[in-house]
Amino acid sequence: MIQKHKLLLCDEHPSDCSFEMKNYSAGATVHNEDTNTNYLIFCLAGHARITGTLFHDEILCAGEVMFVPRGSECSGTALSDVTLLVHKFNNTVCQHEKCILAYLYSHRHVRSKIYCCKLTVPKSLQILISGIISYLTDEMHDNYLWKLKHKELIWGFTRYYDAEELQSFFHPMTDEQVPFRNLVLTHYRKANNTEELAELCGYGVHTFRRIFKNEFGVSVYRWLIQKRAEHIKYRLSMSYIPLSDIINEFNFSSAQHFNSFCKQYLGDTPGNLRKENDTSTK
Secondary structure (H helix, E strand, O other), X not given: OHHHHHHHHXXXXXXXXXXXXXXXXOOOEEEOOOOOXXXXXXXXXXXXXXXXXXXXXXXXXXXXXXXXXXXXXXXXXXXXXXXXXXXXXXXXXXXXXXXXXXXXXXXXOOXXXXXXXXXXXXHHHHHHHHHHHHHHHHOOOOHHHHHHXXXXXXXXXXXXXXXXXXXXXXXXXHHOOOOHHHHHHHHHHHOOOHHHHXXXXXOOHHHHHHHHHHHHOOOHHHHHXXXXXXXXXXXXXXXXXXXXXXXXXXXXXXXXXXXXXXXXXXXXXXXXXXXXXXXXXX
């Protein structure tokens, strides 16, 4: 059991880190396909409007970086021709590697008043990013290099931003206490109920309920309902997705069942929620 715990404390491998250049023409819309990883999105040129489960209609401009945590769905629309550097990483608390979570926990006494999903990139970090772009352009890179660049990038974050800024920026990650929260956030999308989530996380149901309540402060059932509502609200914000597709995706037995859920947990019918969102974005 002790050995297993050690493995959970350091599960970042070179293959978990990657960098990729993305170019989009004005008007293009994209979505994050992998919600089981963290994203740092550096805007190199142009600007885009990004909406996710944690923020709505944020404008990302050249010279800024945005953080999209794992478990969060998001979509973006290019408001002009846009060039992005997208960094994916999936590390947990690892004192030996000095990852960002180790830094955040060592400064947990610093409390940020607000959550901010983007920062302005200082010149020194822009130079580091330029070096990464050169490796991509020349196709001179591999997984081990990306792991080194990830560490260098995180080192830069901890030197060029103060602790309060980083607590605000990486706030969603500080809830991923290893190993229990990490397991829950990894598996909850595949679970339909408490029993299934407990099994996926490797716990008996009664033990799982007790630990979950201590860690999250609410019951498993209430938390799963809240997460389901968040994802449905995000789907409703994308007007091109038919309501019938959302009903099927979230396994509602009927349109009436879907309407009742939205009224109870989102405050209105799916149609009205979609109209309200369309009005607010005009």
